[in-house]
Amino acid sequence: MDAKKIKILAIASVGGHWVQLLRLRPAFEDSEVVFVSTRPSFATMVEGNKFYSVTDASRWNKFKLVVSFFEIFRIIRKERPGVIVTTGAAPGLLGIFAGKVLGCKTVWVDSIANVEKLSMSGKIAAKVAGRVYTQWEDLAGGKVVYEGNIL
Numbered sequence: 001m002d003a004k005k006i007k008i009l010a011i012a013s014v015g016g017h018w019v020q021l022l023r024l025r026p027a028f029e030d031s032e033v034v035f036v037s038t039r040p041s042f043a044t045m046v047e048g049n050k051f052y053s054v055t056d057a058s059r060w061n062k063f064k065l066v067v068s069f070f071e072i073f074r075i076i077r078k079e080r081p082g083v084i085v086t087t088g089a090a091p092g093l094l095g096i097f098a099g100k101v102l103g104c105k106t107v108w109v110d111s112i113a114n115v116e117k118l119s120m121s122g123k124i125a126a127k128v129a130g131r132v133y134t135q136w137e138d139l140a141g142g143k144v145v146y147e148g149n150i151l
Contacts, residue, residue: 009081009104011036011072011095012088013056016113018042020087024109034079036072038091050079057090065090073098083107086125093121096129107131110139118144 008031012021018037022045025033035046038056054071057064072094076084084099085107086092092108099106108125110118112135118126122144126132132144140146 005030005032006082007032007034007079009034009036009076009079009084009095009099011084011086011092013037013091014039014042016111017088017092020109020111021085022046024085024087028085034075034081036075036091036095054091057094059090065094069094069098073101076102076104085109087111088119088125089121093125096125100128105130107133109133110135110144114139 008028010021010028010033012018014037034050034052036052036054038054040053043051052075055064055068057068068091072091076098081104083105084095086095087109088111096106096108106129108122108129110122110133114122115136118134118139122132126143134140134144134146135149137146
């Protein structure tokens with residue numbers, strides 16, 4: 001690996017979160033990217049990159065959240081990314097927490113679908129993540145920044 005290349009751990013749950021994460025791929029062009037999601041079949045969408053599948057979890061199943069957190073924690077320890085980038089939801093937030101514990105830089109990109117307010121996970125990420133981006137200028141403030149249209 002080139003000494004200038006940064007390793008990115010890109011993590012998102014299924015659905016719109018995953019689609020938006022994939023739309024960030026051009027920003028990752030000069031980096032080694034390791035993808036993490038909750039559906040094993042997504043590996044085919046990121047061929048040529050490492051891919052890990054973790055337990056799908058949500059706030060309604062606390063046990064699965066714990067299991068998923070430790071899976072993500074192990075992946076981060078193994079891969080040692082320079083930065084963790086996520087578009088959410090639960091696996092991304094767990095990645096932010098685990099990354100902070102392990103000393104990684106962390107970036108949360110809140111969903112473009114959140115027009116009127118940050119997502120619940122985005123609000124939590126704003127307290128923990130190194131950088132938090134919103135897709136809507138009206139939602140920027142404090143630690144949450146708007147840098148134009150990201151997705």
